[in-house]
Amino acid sequence: MNKKITIALTMLAGVALASSSAEAVDIYGRTNVQAMNFAATRPWHSHYQYSNWGTPVAMIVPPTAHMQTNYSWGVSQNLSYPIHHQFNRNMPQPMGVPYGQFRPTPHWPSHTDQFGVHYIRGPW
Numbered sequence: 001m002n003k004k005i006t007i008a009l010t011m012l013a014g015v016a017l018a019s020s021s022a023e024a025v026d027i028y029g030r031t032n033v034q035a036m037n038f039a040a041t042r043p044w045h046s047h048y049q050y051s052n053w054g055t056p057v058a059m060i061v062p063p064t065a066h067m068q069t070n071y072s073w074g075v076s077q078n079l080s081y082p083i084h085h086q087f088n089r090n091m092p093q094p095m096g097v098p099y100g101q102f103r104p105t106p107h108w109p110s111h112t113d114q115f116g117v118h119y120i121r122g123p124w
Helices: 002-018 031-039
Strands: 056-060 066-070 081-082 116-120
Touching: none
Parallel strands: 056 116
Antiparallel strands: 066 081
């Protein structure tokens, strides 16, 4: 019995000493810098408006979400690509999107981009 307890304690001590410590991720890592550069030069929305609001709508997703999938009907054009844009709390003033420059959702949409709802990562 003593031998089993000694072996168990030795194994527990070995696991505790061998485990690595957790470290915070650098927010200015290569992937995040690429996302910031992409977001700084491209709009967060497509050419379509969300029908209920009349403008594109941002759907806030967790900051750990990195990929999104858009689906298409008919000829398959299903796409998976990174979520580059990130919501920023330090916006100096409320900004809206001007009315009239976006297309309404078609009666028979063929792609999820045509619904006017777009993923934006939440703040850290």
